[in-house]
Amino acid sequence: MKFLIISTAKALLTFPILFLGACGGDKDEPLEVSGAIQLSPGQIEEALAYRNPGAESYFAENSEFFRVKTAGDLPDGLVWESGDGEKEFASPEAIRGGKEKIWIQDFPRTLRVVGPDSATSFRRYLQDDHSVSLVKKHPETGGYFPGLCSEWAISEDRKTVWFRIDPEAQYSDGVPVVARHFFFTFYFMRSPWIQAPWYNNWYSEKYTHITSYGDDIIEVGLKDAKPDTLRFFEEDLLPIPEYFYDEFGEDFINRYAWRFVPTTGPYIIKADDIRKGRTLTQTRLGDWWADDKKFWRYRYNPDEREFSVIRDPEKALEAFLSGDFDMQRIRTPDVWQEKLDKPPVKKGYIVRAQFYNQTPRPCYSLRLNKSKPYLNDINIRLGLQHASNFRLVLEQYFRGRYERMQSSSDGYGEYTNPEVKARKFSAAKAREYFAKAGFTKSGADGILVNEQGERLSFTVTTGYKRLTDVLTILEREARKAGVEFQIEIIDSTAAWKKVQEKKHEICLTALNRSVELYPRYWDFWHSFNAYKEDGSVKPETNNFTVTAYPEWDKLIDRYEKSTDLAEIKAIAHELEQKIHDDSAFIPGWVRPYFQCAYWRWVQWPEGFSSRLAREHDELYVHWIDPEIKAETKAAIKEGEDFGETTLTFDQHQQKP
Amino acid sequence: MNFLRIKPLTIKKLKRFRAIRRGYVSFLLFCFLLLVSFWGVGEYFVNSRALVVKYQGQIYFPTHGAFHPGTDFGFDYEYETNYRDLKGKFAEDPDSENWVLLPIVPYNAYENDFVEGEYGPQPPNFKRRHFLGTDNTGRDILARLFYGFRYAVGFALAYMLIVFVIGIAVGCAMGYFGGSIDLFGQRVIEIWQNIPFLYIVIIVASIVRPTIGILLGIFVVFGWTSMTYYMRTETLREKSRDYVASAKVLGASNWRVIFRHVLPNTISILVTFMPFTVASAIASLTALDFLGFGLPVPTPSWGELLQRGVQNLNAPWIVTSAFGGLVVVLLLVTFIGEAIREAFDPKKFTVYR
Numbered sequence A: 001m002k003f004l005i006i007s008t009a010k011a012l013l014t015f016p017i018l019f020l021g022a023c024g025g026d027k028d029e030p031l032e033v034s035g036a037i038q039l040s041p042g043q044i045e046e047a048l049a050y051r052n053p054g055a056e057s058y059f060a061e062n063s064e065f066f067r068v069k070t071a072g073d074l075p076d077g078l079v080w081e082s083g084d085g086e087k088e089f090a091s092p093e094a095i096r097g098g099k100e101k102i103w104i105q106d107f108p109r110t111l112r113v114v115g116p117d118s119a120t121s122f123r124r125y126l127q128d129d130h131s132v133s134l135v136k137k138h139p140e141t142g143g144y145f146p147g148l149c150s151e152w153a154i155s156e157d158r159k160t161v162w163f164r165i166d167p168e169a170q171y172s173d174g175v176p177v178v179a180r181h182f183f184f185t186f187y188f189m190r191s192p193w194i195q196a197p198w199y200n201n202w203y204s205e206k207y208t209h210i211t212s213y214g215d216d217i218i219e220v221g222l223k224d225a226k227p228d229t230l231r232f233f234e235e236d237l238l239p240i241p242e243y244f245y246d247e248f249g250e251d252f253i254n255r256y257a258w259r260f261v262p263t264t265g266p267y268i269i270k271a272d273d274i275r276k277g278r279t280l281t282q283t284r285l286g287d288w289w290a291d292d293k294k295f296w297r298y299r300y301n302p303d304e305r306e307f308s309v310i311r312d313p314e315k316a317l318e319a320f321l322s323g324d325f326d327m328q329r330i331r332t333p334d335v336w337q338e339k340l341d342k343p344p345v346k347k348g349y350i351v352r353a354q355f356y357n358q359t360p361r362p363c364y365s366l367r368l369n370k371s372k373p374y375l376n377d378i379n380i381r382l383g384l385q386h387a388s389n390f391r392l393v394l395e396q397y398f399r400g401r402y403e404r405m406q407s408s409s410d411g412y413g414e415y416t417n418p419e420v421k422a423r424k425f426s427a428a429k430a431r432e433y434f435a436k437a438g439f440t441k442s443g444a445d446g447i448l449v450n451e452q453g454e455r456l457s458f459t460v461t462t463g464y465k466r467l468t469d470v471l472t473i474l475e476r477e478a479r480k481a482g483v484e485f486q487i488e489i490i491d492s493t494a495a496w497k498k499v500q501e502k503k504h505e506i507c508l509t510a511l512n513r514s515v516e517l518y519p520r521y522w523d524f525w526h527s528f529n530a531y532k533e534d535g536s537v538k539p540e541t542n543n544f545t546v547t548a549y550p551e552w553d554k555l556i557d558r559y560e561k562s563t564d565l566a567e568i569k570a571i572a573h574e575l576e577q578k579i580h581d582d583s584a585f586i587p588g589w590v591r592p593y594f595q596c597a598y599w600r601w602v603q604w605p606e607g608f609s610s611r612l613a614r615e616h617d618e619l620y621v622h623w624i625d626p627e628i629k630a631e632t633k634a635a636i637k638e639g640e641d642f643g644e645t646t647l648t649f650d651q652h653q654q655k656p
Numbered sequence B: 001m002n003f004l005r006i007k008p009l010t011i012k013k014l015k016r017f018r019a020i021r022r023g024y025v026s027f028l029l030f031c032f033l034l035l036v037s038f039w040g041v042g043e044y045f046v047n048s049r050a051l052v053v054k055y056q057g058q059i060y061f062p063t064h065g066a067f068h069p070g071t072d073f074g075f076d077y078e079y080e081t082n083y084r085d086l087k088g089k090f091a092e093d094p095d096s097e098n099w100v101l102l103p104i105v106p107y108n109a110y111e112n113d114f115v116e117g118e119y120g121p122q123p124p125n126f127k128r129r130h131f132l133g134t135d136n137t138g139r140d141i142l143a144r145l146f147y148g149f150r151y152a153v154g155f156a157l158a159y160m161l162i163v164f165v166i167g168i169a170v171g172c173a174m175g176y177f178g179g180s181i182d183l184f185g186q187r188v189i190e191i192w193q194n195i196p197f198l199y200i201v202i203i204v205a206s207i208v209r210p211t212i213g214i215l216l217g218i219f220v221v222f223g224w225t226s227m228t229y230y231m232r233t234e235t236l237r238e239k240s241r242d243y244v245a246s247a248k249v250l251g252a253s254n255w256r257v258i259f260r261h262v263l264p265n266t267i268s269i270l271v272t273f274m275p276f277t278v279a280s281a282i283a284s285l286t287a288l289d290f291l292g293f294g295l296p297v298p299t300p301s302w303g304e305l306l307q308r309g310v311q312n313l314n315a316p317w318i319v320t321s322a323f324g325g326l327v328v329v330l331l332l333v334t335f336i337g338e339a340i341r342e343a344f345d346p347k348k349f350t351v352y353r
Helices: A002-023 A041-049 A053-061 A123-128 A179-189 A197-205 A229-233 A313-321 A333-339 A378-387 A390-397 A427-436 A465-480 A492-500 A550-561 A565-582 A626-638 B008-019 B021-037 B083-092 B141-177 B179-193 B197-207 B212-239 B242-249 B254-291 B302-311 B316-343
Strands: A066-069 A099-104 A135-137 A144-146 A149-154 A160-165 A207-213 A217-222 A279-284 A304-309 A327-330 A350-356 A364-368 A457-462 A484-489 A506-509 A585-590 A593-599 A646-649 B052-055 B058-060 B099-101
Touching: A053 A179, A099 A313, A135 A229, A144 A149, A149 A229, A160 A229, A179 A197, A179 A207, A179 A217, A217 A229, A313 A327, A364 A378, A378 A427, A378 A465, A390 A465, A390 A585, A457 A465, A457 A492, A465 A484, A465 A506, A492 A506, A492 B197, A550 A565, A565 A585, B008 B021, B008 B316, B021 B141, B021 B316, B083 B099, B141 B179, B141 B212, B141 B254, B141 B302, B141 B316, B179 B212, B197 B212, B197 B254, B212 B254, B242 B254, B254 B302, B254 B316, B302 B316
Parallel strands: A066 A207, A099 A304, A350 A646, A457 A484, A457 A506
Antiparallel strands: A135 A144, A149 A160, A160 A217, A207 A217, A279 A304, A327 A593, A350 A593, A364 A506, A364 A585, B052 B058, B052 B099
C-alpha cells in the first residue's frame, strides 16, 4: 500500500513535467543539426567529402542505375537551352524587408517533407513554394526557366535529360549543390525508413538511370517519353544534402522530425523561431545565391514570415480585418461580398483583388457509377444530366460569381474541346428521358416510379461538408424532375474510401489538378481502372464512373503513348465528346479566378499575378511597402478614408 | 391493469403539481407546442401546401394526401404545385372565383425560396411571411425551427420511453431478485458505461448516413444504463418493506408483488426523471447535430441551425432563433421537471411516517 502511494505521487509529479516538456520543446534540439546555420569553409569541405555508407553500397549494388562518368564522356551534339526567351514576372520595384504575418489552421506536426504527418498544408512553405528545383514552369507562358541548373538539354526521343548545375547553387548553410546530392535523392526516396510508399514507388518506377559527368552535370533517364518531359523535374528530383543525413536510419521519422533541412530556397527556420503549437517564423537569407538570377530576383521579399495558428477560419477572418495578418485568401463568394463588407474594406485600408487565371480547374462534378442498377441505363443518365440544376446553384449559392463547368477537362487551353457544353436543367426533358427508362408514374410524394413500383431514388455521396448547401439545392430541384437524391455527407476519408471502392451511386467529388499541358484520361476512363480480371469492380482507382469501353481503351492507350501534340489534341477532343455522350459525368462549376484581400501596404507587380498562378501568394512577387504602411497606420488613427478599392485583373479572362 | 388506477394519493400529488404555478404553466405551454407540432397537425400551420384551394368550382384540401402536380391548377409543370405562385396567379385576375388559403407560414422546412438578386441569409420579412428570416439557401428559419422541434421532441420522447422500459425491467430484476442477477448485472452495466458514447456516434456517423432510427438506437444502447441503478435502489428499498413481506406470506407471486406493490411505489422517482431525461436527450441531439454527426441532411434540426448561425454571425437572426428556441424548450421542460419533483416529493406524502 505504501509503495502504491509513493508511486502514485511520483506519477503525479512526472506527469506535468512530461507535459511541459512536450509543449515547450523548442529548446531541446541541438543547434548543430539545423540547415539554418552557416558552415565554415572547413566544415563545407568536410560536408562535400562526406559519403553515407548505406548510400555508397547501394550505389555500388545498382551500378546500372547510378552511373559515374567524367566530363569528357558527355555525348556530343547536345542542344543546351536556358529559357532565355521567357520574360521576367517579378517587379524590379519590389522592396525587400518587412515582416509578413500569415495565419495557418494547424501547426505543422513535423519539419520533414516526407513520411508520416508531412503532407500538410504547411509543406508548401517548407518545400514546394520555396525550394529551388532544377527547372520551373514559367507562370505566364507555361515554358520553363532554370532553377538549380543553368541550362538543360533534352534527347530527341525525349527520354533523357541533361542538366548543368548552376555553379552558384548552394544550400542555406553554404554548401554547394553537386551531382552526388541527386544520387542521394534516389537512395533516400527509395528507402523504407522514410515510410512514404508513394515516393518509394515514384523514384523506383519513373526513372531509368542517373549519370554524373563530374560534379556539375547530371543525366537523367525517364521510363516513358512525354511531350512535356521537364514536368518530371519541376517538383521532383530535388537534391538532398547527403551530409545532413549522416544519422539517416530506421528512426528517421522521429530523429529528423524537427531538424530544419538545408534548403536551396530563400527562407530558413531557426530553432529559436519555432514555438510549437503557436507560431513559427521564417527568416530570409541575407545573400541568397539566386538573388541575382533573372527569374528569381525581386521575389521572396519580406525579411520575415511569421505563421500563427488560428483554428477557426471565421476567427482568422476577424483577425485579418483587425490587422493581425497581411493577406487573406478568399474561397467563397459570401466572404467576398458579405463577410468583408466591414469598415477597413469600405475605407480602403484593405483592398480586394480578383485575378482571372487559366489553370486546369478542380472538377467539381457528379459522377454516376455505371455498375449500379439503373445508372447503367443511358436514359437515366441523360435524365439526371437534365435534373441537376447547377444553374441555380451558381446563381444563388455562388452568387453568379462562378461559372458552369462544360466538360471534364476545362482549363487545358486548346486541349479542351470547345464544342462540348454541359446540358441545361430542364424538368420536362429529364422526365422524358426517365419515361423512356420506364419511370412514367408519380408516387404520392412526387417521385417517379416504374411498373415494378420501384422509386427513382439515388444516394449522392460526398465528403465535403462545406458543400452541403449545394447538395440541398440540387436535391430540391431534382424533385421537380421526379428523382430523389438522398444526400450522404460522411467523413472525407470514409467518403473517399467508399468512392474508391465504387460503392457509391452518385458522388460529388473534385480532384485537384496540377498545371499540366493536356488532361489525363487513363485514370478516370480506362477499363483497366474499372474491372478486375474476374469481372468484379476494381477498388482503389479513380474510375469513379466505372467506365469500361474497349473502343475508349484503344484511344486512351494511343493517347498515353503519343508524343505528337496534334494527335494528343485530336484524341482529347474525341474523348471529351464521348464522355459527354456517355453522360456519366455531370459537370459542376469552375472558379475562373482567384480572389484575395490584403492590407494596402502589400504591393504587387503590374498585372498582379501570372496566367498560371492558382493563388495570390504562390509566386512570392508581392512586397511590403514601409512608407504606405506608415501612411495607412496614420490614416487609421485619423479615420481617413481612401475609398473602397476592388481590383479586377481580367487580362486572362476567357470569354465564352 | 389495476395499478394504473389513480389513487387518492396520486390525485393529491397532481393537485399539488397544479398548484405550482410556474411548472403548471410550463406544462400547459409545452403540451400546446407538442399538440401544434404534432404529426399531421403541424402541417396546418407551417407548410408549403395550401389549406384550401378553390379552382374552377372545385374545392381541394392539399395539406394531406398525394401531391397535386402543377397541371392540376393550370401550370405547365408536372411537379408539385407552388401554392404561393398559385395565389399570385389567382390574385392577378380579380374576377376569378378561384382562391387559395395558405397556412400562416407558407413554407416547408426544405424548400429554397430564392429571391432574384438577393444572396445569402435574408432578414425577417413579414411581407414574404419569413417571420424569422431565411438561411443561406433561402429556407425559412421558422419552418426549420418548427419541424426541428418536432424531430427533437419526438426523438426525446421515444428515447425516454424505450430507456424507461429497459431501465425499469433490468433495474427491477436486479433489485428484486438480487443475488447473482444483481451482481452480474451491475458488472455488465459498469463495463457498458465505460464505452465512450460520443466516439461511437462519431464513428458510426462518419461511416454511414445516420437516420433518426440509427441515432435513436445508439442513444438507447448507451443510455439505458442510467435508469437501471435508480430502479434497482428503489426496488431494493421497497422489497425490504413489511408490506412486501406480508404479500409474499399471503402467497402472492413475484409477478404480482412487482407489479401490484413495488412498481406503483417507485412511480415518483420515474415521474421525476422523465422531464430531465427529455431535456438531456434534446440537448444531446442538438449537440451532435451541431458537431455535424446528427440527423441526415437536409432534415431540419436545431443543432444544424445553431451551427449555421455561428458560421454566419453576420445574419444574427439564425443564431438567435435557434438559441432562443432551445432555451425556451429546455427551460419549459426543466420547470416542469422541478414542479414534478416538488409535487411528488415522497417526504411530504409518504405513508410510512
